[in-house]
Amino acid sequence: MHTSGAATRRCVVWFGQPDRAEQDALALAGWPVRVADAGSDGVGIRNGDIVVALADLRVDDRGVHEAMERMVAEHPGVPWIALVSPETPAREPTVKRVLRDCIDFFTSPIDTERLQQALARLSGSGRLRGGGPADIAGMVGESRVMHQLRATIRKYAPVDLPVLITGETGTGKEVAASALHRLSARAERPFVPINCGALPPNLVQSELFGHERGAFTGANARRVGHIESASGGTVFLDEIGDLPLDAQTSLLRFLQEGTFERLGSSQPIRADVRVLAATHVDLEKAVAEGRFREDLYYRLNVLRLPMPPLRERGGDVELLAQFFLEQFRQQHRTGQPVSFSASARRAMRAFAWPGNVRELLNRVQRAAVVAEGPLIDTADLDLPAQPAERSVAAGLGEARILAERDAILACLRETRFNISECARRLRISRVTVYRLCKKHRLALDELR
Numbered sequence: 001m002h003t004s005g006a007a008t009r010r011c012v013v014w015f016g017q018p019d020r021a022e023q024d025a026l027a028l029a030g031w032p033v034r035v036a037d038a039g040s041d042g043v044g045i046r047n048g049d050i051v052v053a054l055a056d057l058r059v060d061d062r063g064v065h066e067a068m069e070r071m072v073a074e075h076p077g078v079p080w081i082a083l084v085s086p087e088t089p090a091r092e093p094t095v096k097r098v099l100r101d102c103i104d105f106f107t108s109p110i111d112t113e114r115l116q117q118a119l120a121r122l123s124g125s126g127r128l129r130g131g132g133p134a135d136i137a138g139m140v141g142e143s144r145v146m147h148q149l150r151a152t153i154r155k156y157a158p159v160d161l162p163v164l165i166t167g168e169t170g171t172g173k174e175v176a177a178s179a180l181h182r183l184s185a186r187a188e189r190p191f192v193p194i195n196c197g198a199l200p201p202n203l204v205q206s207e208l209f210g211h212e213r214g215a216f217t218g219a220n221a222r223r224v225g226h227i228e229s230a231s232g233g234t235v236f237l238d239e240i241g242d243l244p245l246d247a248q249t250s251l252l253r254f255l256q257e258g259t260f261e262r263l264g265s266s267q268p269i270r271a272d273v274r275v276l277a278a279t280h281v282d283l284e285k286a287v288a289e290g291r292f293r294e295d296l297y298y299r300l301n302v303l304r305l306p307m308p309p310l311r312e313r314g315g316d317v318e319l320l321a322q323f324f325l326e327q328f329r330q331q332h333r334t335g336q337p338v339s340f341s342a343s344a345r346r347a348m349r350a351f352a353w354p355g356n357v358r359e360l361l362n363r364v365q366r367a368a369v370v371a372e373g374p375l376i377d378t379a380d381l382d383l384p385a386q387p388a389e390r391s392v393a394a395g396l397g398e399a400r401i402l403a404e405r406d407a408i409l410a411c412l413r414e415t416r417f418n419i420s421e422c423a424r425r426l427r428i429s430r431v432t433v434y435r436l437c438k439k440h441r442l443a444l445d446e447l448r
């Protein structure tokens with residue numbers, strides 16, 4: 001990628017050909033422009049950079065559009081804004097796909113003032129962060145599926161519609177719901193999570209919508225329900241499949257009309273609340289079996305967010321394990337253990353994680369307590385051991401090489417690719433870190 005402009009903490013990477021006035025206007029607003037070519041190797045994010053990418057589609061050139069489509073698809077974690085002109089073939093499938101993946105678009109002549117405002121809004125919304133494992137606060141993961149998930153969350157957050165979050169238990173559905181809230185215009189208002197499965201069936205209506213005094217035996221005072229208390233904000237209905245049918249009917253009415261009634265009252269109350277729902281059961285099956293209202297299902301299922309199981313997130317399992325270990329060490333002010341042995345890492349990678357991220361968190365916390373030395377081992381995690389087949393079969397020489405590669409890669413990940421820190425931990429020089437990366441064909445740019 002060829003770039004112009006100085007190294008910076010935040011910048012616009014403009015894939016295309018901005019004119020001088022456009023570049024100057026953004027630079028003056030504190031957004032230096034790096035001009036880049038869509039056919040280049042990547043967005044060129046340097047460590048800690050905060051980047052917005054502009055997909056300049058103002059030329060009628062199929063090659064450029066195809067390159068842009070590849071670039072946008074390969075960097076779902078970056079917010080993209082499209083620039084179009086009357087020359088842009090907006091009906092071309094390639095162009096349509098780029099536009100679909102962008103969070104906003106501007107038409108030529110570009111209103112740079114409005115563009116500056118859009119960039120300022122993006123900064124203010126907390127949607128822009130430097131690259132790093134916790135790109136959306138509390139959501140760790142660098143795998144492709146997690147980048148895609150974060151891009152979808154950013155896209156759904158500002159749209160004031162229900163989102164149905166699906167996925168196995170412990171995949172982070174509540175973490176995602178909280179992110180959708182924090183990245184929305186409702187962020188300053190309440191976020192109210194409700195576990196529908198934990199509510200006693202006879203109290204669900206009252207818990208959700210409140211009750212008047214005397215509405216039922218024991219209702220000694222008026223009570224405001226969760227929906228009303230979330231006014232202006234977001235409710236997150238976890239385990240929505242467990243909602244009894246009468247509460248489903250009230251919820252449907254609320255979603256359709258924006259009103260509800262407290263139990264024991266016929267006075268409709270209006271509340272402005274966004275509804276997010278989650279399920280780990282097959283809601284379609286519940287509909288087919290008559291346990292869940294079909295009309296409510298369609299209302300909730302406007303935008304769908306499937307959470308990937310941990311076993312499909314590749315190296316994220318190690319990243320998350322190290323994250324939880326560091327959290328534990330900070331909370332409990334303990335010095336040891338500091339990391340995981342190579343066999344523990346193999347075991348974590350091979351395990352199917354039926355309880356997903358929550359199970360990993362629990363196992364790491366337990367292991368942090370029981371481990372004796374500086375490294376958590378497979379037995380501390382109570383996981384089945386995985387033989388290091390390749391090393392044994394290949395003899396000692398190759399085993400040493402593989403161990404060296406594993407150690408350097410693990411340390412790079414733990415230090416989030418901070419070369420100086422990695423060198424310090426391994427007690428080698430920075431030059432040696434680079435030399436070993438070259439020797440083991442570890443492409444730092446790609447791994448980052």
Ligand SMILES: Nc1ncnc2c1ncn2[C@@H]1O[C@H](COP(=O)(O)OP(=O)(O)OP(=O)(O)O)[C@@H](O)[C@H]1O
Binds near residue numbers: 167
């Ligand atoms: N990507 C992630 N990064 C860091 N922590 C995570 C991540 N995903 C989940 N967690 C943590 O894992 C635990 C389980 O997450 P959460 O409660 O959001 O899962 P869930 O899918 O809602 O579970 P359930 O189906 O049981 O309701 C929480 O402690 C959460 O903070």
